[in-house]
Amino acid sequence: MSSREHFDNQQEHFDKQNIATIVDEKKQSAKPAKSNKSQLVKRALSSHSWVGLSVSALMYLVCLSGALVVFYEEFERWEQPVIEEYDDYSTRQIHMAIERFNQRVESTPESIYVVLPTESVPRMHISGDDQEWFINQDGSLSEPPIEGWTHFLKELHINLHLPQTFGIILVGALGAMLCGLIVTGILAHPRIFKDAFIWRPKGSRRIAQVDLHNRLSVWGTPFFFMIGLTGAFIGLVGILILVSASAFYNNDREAVIDEVYGADIEVTQSIEQLNIENALQQLQMTHPNAKPIYMVVQNFATENQFLEIAATLPERLIYSEIYRFRSNGELINHQGMSDGHWGQQLAYSVYRLHFGHFAGMPVKWVYFILGLALTIVCATGVNIWLARRKFTSFINDLWVAVVWGSPLAIVLASISVMTRLSATMIFLVSTVMCIIYALWKKNPPRVKSHLQLLTALVLLVIPVWHHLHFSMSWNWSLVNAINFSLVIGSVIYFWLGLSGNRKPS
Incomplete structure (x- = not known):
């Protein structure tokens, strides 16, 4: 064999080896990609399972009570059905109620609250320093509101009847975990949206539970994520304020609260008789779309006395805007929840968004049904794990x-x-x-x-x-x-x- 032929044979052998090596490298490079995706799904599924199992019972209680708490206003009326109900009220009625209230209490509270009748709760009551009575239509005081079954239901949802601060933080953490469960659930089931309409009721017990769990999870994902996010904010806002104060406000928590919710005002004037009628007229003139829901007499019967009126605004999710008036009814300012920076408006909209208290009864029913769906998702998640054993x-x-x-x-x-x-x-x-x-x-x-x-x-x-x-x-x-x-x-x-x-x- 000539040297030229020998060289050509060697070159051909080298090329074959090189091609084989390249093909092998491509196969090897493809494997990690597939393996990485598989590992991501496995890790997501493992995380989803363990987080879900570790908080399943508490999550179930919070979701079940939350579905019912949507109707807490209606339940409060059902719990005390003999209280007078009416849609309208007068300033004379309010003044008389304040007078009767001060006659009943041993010492006059610094702040006196008068909750006005609304379409959802056509009742009126007055409170201050943990003393409270319903107001009859003639201005006399009726029974005190009771902290009974409805109060128990709200406390079960808000803090699981644990010590208040710890319970609220725990429930807030459950809201954050719910968001995590949603994310890991999606990652753990790559076909979850493609299989959104698969239903196998005649399959095994585990398959039936899997289908129910996955279908409700997919259909309710936007609502569930919103509930988890807003619940986490409500429960963890105290920690957020503490962290923000430490990082940006030299540990001044009041400064953070004032920045988000607006600072209190100081009013110095000679003692004047409270003119609620003029204040309501001023509010009607300057903000005709505002619907008052409660008022607060601050620093009652002192030279620093002023009146706050909280009112809802149409087509806004904020809980209320607060308008401030001097004792004579002259408008001072408003707190800025409706036209402040976006952080203020967002923070003050979380409550109504979480509990579905906007747009009336149809939205409450939607929240109730979706809340029950989330409760079923919690239950079926554990059912799947039990069926696999x-x-x-x-x-x-x-x-x-x-x-x-x-x-x-x-x-x-x-x-x-x-x-x-x-x-x-x-x-x-x-x-x-x-x-x-x-x-x-x-x-x-x-x-x-x-x-x-x-x-x-x-x-x-x-x-x-x-x-x-x-x-x-x-x-x-x-x-x-x-x-x-x-x-x-x-x-x-x-x-x-x-x-x-x-x-x-």
């Missing part, structure tokens, strides 16, 4: 007690409306009894059915008891609408309990 344990019993015992305990707590027992105590005792029963029975499907039937029975008894206790007529009203809704709920729970459903809780 090859065995059952006490966790199955505990979970069925949480999922179906919590609604029962909340409904039972409403007995406090007729008995004046502690709603919180009824709830806690009922919850413990449900857990003990589930652990003793060791049969989750049977326990589930029993709890559903018992809830149905209580839902049927409550409206009848409420009607008899308050001697209400059966004409159509908000109170009877709620009682009728409870009967509908009873029918649904009876159907669930009798349907022989053997799926996970």
